[in-house]
Amino acid sequence: MNPVRIKICGMTRRADIDAAVAAGADALGFVLWPGSRRAITLDRLATLSAEVAPFVTRVGLFVDPDAATVEAALPFLDLLQFHGDEPAAFCEGFGKPWIKALRMRDDIDLRMAAERYAGAGALLLDAYRPGVPGGTGETFDWARIPDALPKPVILAGGLTPDNVAEAIAQVRPFAVDVSGGVEAKPDAGVGGPGVKDAAAIRAFCDRVHAANAAHAAASLTAS
Numbered sequence: 199m200n201p202v203r204i205k206i207c208g209m210t211r212r213a214d215i216d217a218a219v220a221a222g223a224d225a226l227g228f229v230l231w232p233g234s235r236r237a238i239t240l241d242r243l244a245t246l247s248a249e250v251a252p253f254v255t256r257v258g259l260f261v262d263p264d265a266a267t268v269e270a271a272l273p274f275l276d277l278l279q280f281h282g283d284e285p286a287a288f289c290e291g292f293g294k295p296w297i298k299a300l301r302m303r304d305d306i307d308l309r310m311a312a313e314r315y316a317g318a319g320a321l322l323l324d325a326y327r328p329g330v331p332g333g334t335g336e337t338f339d340w341a342r343i344p345d346a347l348p349k350p351v352i353l354a355g356g357l358t359p360d361n362v363a364e365a366i367a368q369v370r371p372f373a374v375d376v377s378g379g380v381e382a383k384p385d386a387g388v389g390g391p392g393v394k395d396a397a398a399i400r401a402f403c404d405r406v407h408a409a410n411a412a413h414a415a416a417s418l419t420a421s
Contacts, residue, residue, distance in 0.1 A: 202370070203224040203373035204374060204376075204403055205255075205373055207227030207257070207375055208378070210238055210242070210246075214393070217396035221399050221400045224255060226255070226256060227257045228256065231260060233261065240271060244273075248274075255276045258275040260280055260282070260284075262284060265291065268292055277294065278295070278296040281299040286314060289315070289317065297318050299321075299322040299324055300321055301325065302323060302342060308323075308347055312348045315349075320349055321352065323338075323353060325355035325356060337356035340368050340369050343369055351369065352373045352374070353375065357402075359398060362406055366413075374406060380402050
C-alpha cells in the first residue's frame, strides 16, 4: 500500500503555504468558488500559486463554474477539483487532470459515481449538508465507503489532527484532505476561515506520516 498523501485546502496566505510545504503536504487547495469564506480571487491565485514549491500539487476548487472561470485559472493550477453537479464531459474539457468531489448523501451509490466520472483521477468524499457544497467541518460514517472502489479515494470532511490517524486506519484512502481542521481559532485574534495554524498543520501531517510508517512496518512484519 502506498503512503497516504496529504492535501491542505483553503489556502489564502503565503505563510500558510510555507507551513504546509515545510510539514510535508503533497497538495494545496485554492478555493475559487465565490460563495466560500475561503475564496480567493484570480489575481490572488496567481500570486499564491507562484509561491508553491516544486513537486507540490496546486489544486483549484470549483463549484458549478462556467468554462471561462476555469480556463482563466488554468495557468496557475496542476489539478482541478469539481465540487458541484458538473457533468463528466465538462470536467474533462480543460486538458488538466481532475478529481470529483462527492457529498455523502444517504442515497449515494459510489460505484455508480465512479463509473459516471470514469475520467477522474480520484473521488473526494465529503460530508453532506443540504445547500452546502463542502467545508462543513463535519465527518460522515467512514464505514459507508465500499471496499475496492475503481477510483482512488480522497477522504475529506471534519478531519483534524485528533482523528486523522483513526480515519486512515479505517479507510486507507489514497489521500486525506483538511481545511477547517487546521485553522487558527477566531479567539486567537487572527483566526477564522482561511487562516491556518502552523502548529495544527504540522500536527496533522506528522500524524499522517506516523500512520504511514506504522502501516509500512506492519506490512513488513506480515510479509
